[in-house]
Amino acid sequence: MKRRIHGAILLAASATAVTFAPFTAAPALAASPFRAPDVTFEVTAPGTVTATLHNPNDRGQCWAEAGVGPDKNHVFFGEGKLESLAQPNQxxxxxxxxxxxxxxxxxxxxxxDTSSAGGYELGDGVDIVVTPAAPKPPTGSFGS
Incomplete structure:
Protein backbone atom coordinates (compact mmCIF):
# COMPACT_ATOMS: atom_id res chain seq x y z
CA MET A 1 0.00 0.00 0.00
CA LYS A 2 1.31 3.35 -0.99
CA ARG A 3 0.75 6.26 1.29
CA ARG A 4 1.18 9.85 0.38
CA ILE A 5 2.56 12.17 2.94
CA HIS A 6 1.19 15.62 2.47
CA GLY A 7 3.57 18.59 2.37
CA ALA A 8 2.09 20.20 5.49
CA ILE A 9 2.62 17.08 7.57
CA LEU A 10 6.18 16.64 6.24
CA LEU A 11 6.98 20.26 7.02
CA ALA A 12 5.58 19.98 10.55
CA ALA A 13 7.51 16.78 11.18
CA SER A 14 10.79 18.20 9.94
CA ALA A 15 10.32 21.46 11.87
CA THR A 16 10.16 19.56 15.14
CA ALA A 17 13.40 17.76 14.31
CA VAL A 18 15.34 20.87 13.30
CA THR A 19 16.38 23.58 15.67
CA PHE A 20 17.33 26.86 14.09
CA ALA A 21 20.15 28.90 15.53
CA PRO A 22 19.47 32.60 15.78
CA PHE A 23 20.76 34.53 12.77
CA THR A 24 23.86 36.59 13.39
CA ALA A 25 25.34 38.74 10.68
CA ALA A 26 29.03 38.58 10.06
CA PRO A 27 30.81 41.58 11.49
CA ALA A 28 31.19 44.38 8.96
CA LEU A 29 34.72 44.93 7.80
CA ALA A 30 35.87 48.38 8.74
CA ALA A 31 37.18 50.43 5.87
CA SER A 32 40.87 51.15 6.08
CA PRO A 33 41.68 54.71 7.17
CA PHE A 34 41.67 57.16 4.28
CA ARG A 35 44.90 59.15 3.91
CA ALA A 36 46.40 62.05 2.00
CA PRO A 37 48.78 61.10 -0.82
CA ASP A 38 52.51 60.59 -0.58
CA VAL A 39 53.84 63.33 -2.85
CA THR A 40 57.17 64.91 -3.70
CA PHE A 41 57.72 67.99 -5.86
CA GLU A 42 60.72 68.72 -8.02
CA VAL A 43 61.59 71.60 -10.31
CA THR A 44 62.35 69.68 -13.53
CA ALA A 45 62.82 72.51 -16.05
CA PRO A 46 62.54 76.29 -16.18
CA GLY A 47 58.91 77.10 -15.38
CA THR A 48 58.01 73.45 -14.67
CA VAL A 49 57.39 71.60 -11.41
CA THR A 50 56.76 67.83 -11.46
CA ALA A 51 54.90 65.93 -8.74
CA THR A 52 55.52 62.25 -8.03
CA LEU A 53 52.21 61.24 -6.52
CA HIS A 54 51.29 57.97 -4.79
CA ASN A 55 47.74 57.07 -3.75
CA PRO A 56 48.24 55.00 -0.55
CA ASN A 57 44.55 54.09 -0.34
CA ASP A 58 42.54 51.11 -1.56
CA ARG A 59 39.94 53.49 -3.00
CA GLY A 60 39.58 56.99 -4.36
CA GLN A 61 41.75 59.25 -6.51
CA CYS A 62 44.65 61.56 -5.63
CA TRP A 63 45.92 64.73 -7.29
CA ALA A 64 48.51 67.49 -6.96
CA GLU A 65 47.49 71.14 -6.84
CA ALA A 66 49.15 74.50 -6.33
CA GLY A 67 48.51 78.10 -5.44
CA VAL A 68 50.17 80.16 -8.18
CA GLY A 69 50.92 83.85 -8.56
CA PRO A 70 50.50 86.72 -6.10
CA ASP A 71 46.86 85.74 -5.49
CA LYS A 72 47.76 82.03 -5.10
CA ASN A 73 45.31 81.06 -7.87
CA HIS A 74 44.32 77.41 -7.59
CA VAL A 75 45.53 75.12 -10.40
CA PHE A 76 45.85 71.37 -10.79
CA PHE A 77 48.98 69.60 -12.00
CA GLY A 78 48.43 67.97 -15.39
CA GLU A 79 45.46 70.31 -15.89
CA GLY A 80 43.40 67.90 -13.78
CA LYS A 81 43.14 65.42 -16.65
CA LEU A 82 42.35 61.79 -15.86
CA GLU A 83 45.96 60.70 -16.43
CA SER A 84 47.06 63.19 -13.74
CA LEU A 85 45.01 61.38 -11.06
CA ALA A 86 46.58 58.53 -9.08
CA GLN A 87 44.17 55.62 -8.73
CA PRO A 88 44.24 53.29 -5.67
CA ASN A 89 47.79 52.06 -4.89
CA GLN A 90 49.14 53.76 -8.02
CA ASP A 113 37.34 59.03 -1.24
CA THR A 114 35.00 58.01 -4.06
CA SER A 115 33.34 55.27 -1.98
CA SER A 116 30.04 55.73 -0.18
CA ALA A 117 32.00 56.99 2.85
CA GLY A 118 33.03 60.07 0.85
CA GLY A 119 35.31 62.85 2.06
CA TYR A 120 38.84 63.90 1.25
CA GLU A 121 42.28 64.35 2.79
CA LEU A 122 44.77 67.10 1.92
CA GLY A 123 48.51 67.06 2.49
CA ASP A 124 50.50 69.98 3.87
CA GLY A 125 51.43 72.78 1.50
CA VAL A 126 55.06 73.12 0.41
CA ASP A 127 56.56 76.33 -0.98
CA ILE A 128 58.58 75.78 -4.15
CA VAL A 129 60.71 78.36 -5.93
CA VAL A 130 60.33 77.95 -9.68
CA THR A 131 63.68 77.86 -11.45
CA PRO A 132 64.34 80.89 -13.61
CA ALA A 133 65.15 80.28 -17.25
CA ALA A 134 68.81 79.56 -17.89
CA PRO A 135 70.68 82.45 -19.52
CA LYS A 136 71.14 82.00 -23.23
CA PRO A 137 74.71 81.14 -24.20
CA PRO A 138 76.53 83.69 -26.33
CA THR A 139 76.14 83.05 -30.02
CA GLY A 140 79.54 84.42 -31.00
CA SER A 141 78.06 87.16 -33.14
CA PHE A 142 78.37 90.91 -32.57
CA GLY A 143 76.72 92.16 -29.40
CA SER A 144 77.24 88.94 -27.43
Missing part, protein backbone atom coordinates in the same frame (compact mmCIF):
# COMPACT_ATOMS: atom_id res chain seq x y z
CA UNK A 91 52.13 56.12 -8.41
CA UNK A 92 52.21 58.67 -11.23
CA UNK A 93 54.19 61.71 -12.32
CA UNK A 94 52.36 64.85 -13.38
CA UNK A 95 53.63 68.35 -14.13
CA UNK A 96 52.62 71.97 -13.83
CA UNK A 97 54.10 74.01 -16.67
CA UNK A 98 54.19 77.63 -17.77
CA UNK A 99 55.08 78.94 -14.33
CA UNK A 100 56.68 82.35 -13.95
CA UNK A 101 60.42 81.79 -13.52
CA UNK A 102 61.66 82.97 -10.13
CA UNK A 103 58.15 82.86 -8.62
CA UNK A 104 57.11 80.78 -5.63
CA UNK A 105 54.16 78.38 -5.71
CA UNK A 106 52.55 76.53 -2.80
CA UNK A 107 51.95 72.90 -3.79
CA UNK A 108 50.21 70.02 -2.04
CA UNK A 109 48.50 66.74 -2.75
CA UNK A 110 44.99 65.58 -1.97
CA UNK A 111 42.87 62.44 -2.19
CA UNK A 112 39.10 62.11 -2.59
Missing amino acids: TIKTSLTGLEPGSTITARGGCA
Whole structure:
Protein backbone atom coordinates (compact mmCIF):
# COMPACT_ATOMS: atom_id res chain seq x y z
CA MET A 1 0.00 0.00 0.00
CA LYS A 2 1.31 3.35 -0.99
CA ARG A 3 0.75 6.26 1.29
CA ARG A 4 1.18 9.85 0.38
CA ILE A 5 2.56 12.17 2.94
CA HIS A 6 1.19 15.62 2.47
CA GLY A 7 3.57 18.59 2.37
CA ALA A 8 2.09 20.20 5.49
CA ILE A 9 2.62 17.08 7.57
CA LEU A 10 6.18 16.64 6.24
CA LEU A 11 6.98 20.26 7.02
CA ALA A 12 5.58 19.98 10.55
CA ALA A 13 7.51 16.78 11.18
CA SER A 14 10.79 18.20 9.94
CA ALA A 15 10.32 21.46 11.87
CA THR A 16 10.16 19.56 15.14
CA ALA A 17 13.40 17.76 14.31
CA VAL A 18 15.34 20.87 13.30
CA THR A 19 16.38 23.58 15.67
CA PHE A 20 17.33 26.86 14.09
CA ALA A 21 20.15 28.90 15.53
CA PRO A 22 19.47 32.60 15.78
CA PHE A 23 20.76 34.53 12.77
CA THR A 24 23.86 36.59 13.39
CA ALA A 25 25.34 38.74 10.68
CA ALA A 26 29.03 38.58 10.06
CA PRO A 27 30.81 41.58 11.49
CA ALA A 28 31.19 44.38 8.96
CA LEU A 29 34.72 44.93 7.80
CA ALA A 30 35.87 48.38 8.74
CA ALA A 31 37.18 50.43 5.87
CA SER A 32 40.87 51.15 6.08
CA PRO A 33 41.68 54.71 7.17
CA PHE A 34 41.67 57.16 4.28
CA ARG A 35 44.90 59.15 3.91
CA ALA A 36 46.40 62.05 2.00
CA PRO A 37 48.78 61.10 -0.82
CA ASP A 38 52.51 60.59 -0.58
CA VAL A 39 53.84 63.33 -2.85
CA THR A 40 57.17 64.91 -3.70
CA PHE A 41 57.72 67.99 -5.86
CA GLU A 42 60.72 68.72 -8.02
CA VAL A 43 61.59 71.60 -10.31
CA THR A 44 62.35 69.68 -13.53
CA ALA A 45 62.82 72.51 -16.05
CA PRO A 46 62.54 76.29 -16.18
CA GLY A 47 58.91 77.10 -15.38
CA THR A 48 58.01 73.45 -14.67
CA VAL A 49 57.39 71.60 -11.41
CA THR A 50 56.76 67.83 -11.46
CA ALA A 51 54.90 65.93 -8.74
CA THR A 52 55.52 62.25 -8.03
CA LEU A 53 52.21 61.24 -6.52
CA HIS A 54 51.29 57.97 -4.79
CA ASN A 55 47.74 57.07 -3.75
CA PRO A 56 48.24 55.00 -0.55
CA ASN A 57 44.55 54.09 -0.34
CA ASP A 58 42.54 51.11 -1.56
CA ARG A 59 39.94 53.49 -3.00
CA GLY A 60 39.58 56.99 -4.36
CA GLN A 61 41.75 59.25 -6.51
CA CYS A 62 44.65 61.56 -5.63
CA TRP A 63 45.92 64.73 -7.29
CA ALA A 64 48.51 67.49 -6.96
CA GLU A 65 47.49 71.14 -6.84
CA ALA A 66 49.15 74.50 -6.33
CA GLY A 67 48.51 78.10 -5.44
CA VAL A 68 50.17 80.16 -8.18
CA GLY A 69 50.92 83.85 -8.56
CA PRO A 70 50.50 86.72 -6.10
CA ASP A 71 46.86 85.74 -5.49
CA LYS A 72 47.76 82.03 -5.10
CA ASN A 73 45.31 81.06 -7.87
CA HIS A 74 44.32 77.41 -7.59
CA VAL A 75 45.53 75.12 -10.40
CA PHE A 76 45.85 71.37 -10.79
CA PHE A 77 48.98 69.60 -12.00
CA GLY A 78 48.43 67.97 -15.39
CA GLU A 79 45.46 70.31 -15.89
CA GLY A 80 43.40 67.90 -13.78
CA LYS A 81 43.14 65.42 -16.65
CA LEU A 82 42.35 61.79 -15.86
CA GLU A 83 45.96 60.70 -16.43
CA SER A 84 47.06 63.19 -13.74
CA LEU A 85 45.01 61.38 -11.06
CA ALA A 86 46.58 58.53 -9.08
CA GLN A 87 44.17 55.62 -8.73
CA PRO A 88 44.24 53.29 -5.67
CA ASN A 89 47.79 52.06 -4.89
CA GLN A 90 49.14 53.76 -8.02
CA THR A 91 52.13 56.12 -8.41
CA ILE A 92 52.21 58.67 -11.23
CA LYS A 93 54.19 61.71 -12.32
CA THR A 94 52.36 64.85 -13.38
CA SER A 95 53.63 68.35 -14.13
CA LEU A 96 52.62 71.97 -13.83
CA THR A 97 54.10 74.01 -16.67
CA GLY A 98 54.19 77.63 -17.77
CA LEU A 99 55.08 78.94 -14.33
CA GLU A 100 56.68 82.35 -13.95
CA PRO A 101 60.42 81.79 -13.52
CA GLY A 102 61.66 82.97 -10.13
CA SER A 103 58.15 82.86 -8.62
CA THR A 104 57.11 80.78 -5.63
CA ILE A 105 54.16 78.38 -5.71
CA THR A 106 52.55 76.53 -2.80
CA ALA A 107 51.95 72.90 -3.79
CA ARG A 108 50.21 70.02 -2.04
CA GLY A 109 48.50 66.74 -2.75
CA GLY A 110 44.99 65.58 -1.97
CA CYS A 111 42.87 62.44 -2.19
CA ALA A 112 39.10 62.11 -2.59
CA ASP A 113 37.34 59.03 -1.24
CA THR A 114 35.00 58.01 -4.06
CA SER A 115 33.34 55.27 -1.98
CA SER A 116 30.04 55.73 -0.18
CA ALA A 117 32.00 56.99 2.85
CA GLY A 118 33.03 60.07 0.85
CA GLY A 119 35.31 62.85 2.06
CA TYR A 120 38.84 63.90 1.25
CA GLU A 121 42.28 64.35 2.79
CA LEU A 122 44.77 67.10 1.92
CA GLY A 123 48.51 67.06 2.49
CA ASP A 124 50.50 69.98 3.87
CA GLY A 125 51.43 72.78 1.50
CA VAL A 126 55.06 73.12 0.41
CA ASP A 127 56.56 76.33 -0.98
CA ILE A 128 58.58 75.78 -4.15
CA VAL A 129 60.71 78.36 -5.93
CA VAL A 130 60.33 77.95 -9.68
CA THR A 131 63.68 77.86 -11.45
CA PRO A 132 64.34 80.89 -13.61
CA ALA A 133 65.15 80.28 -17.25
CA ALA A 134 68.81 79.56 -17.89
CA PRO A 135 70.68 82.45 -19.52
CA LYS A 136 71.14 82.00 -23.23
CA PRO A 137 74.71 81.14 -24.20
CA PRO A 138 76.53 83.69 -26.33
CA THR A 139 76.14 83.05 -30.02
CA GLY A 140 79.54 84.42 -31.00
CA SER A 141 78.06 87.16 -33.14
CA PHE A 142 78.37 90.91 -32.57
CA GLY A 143 76.72 92.16 -29.40
CA SER A 144 77.24 88.94 -27.43
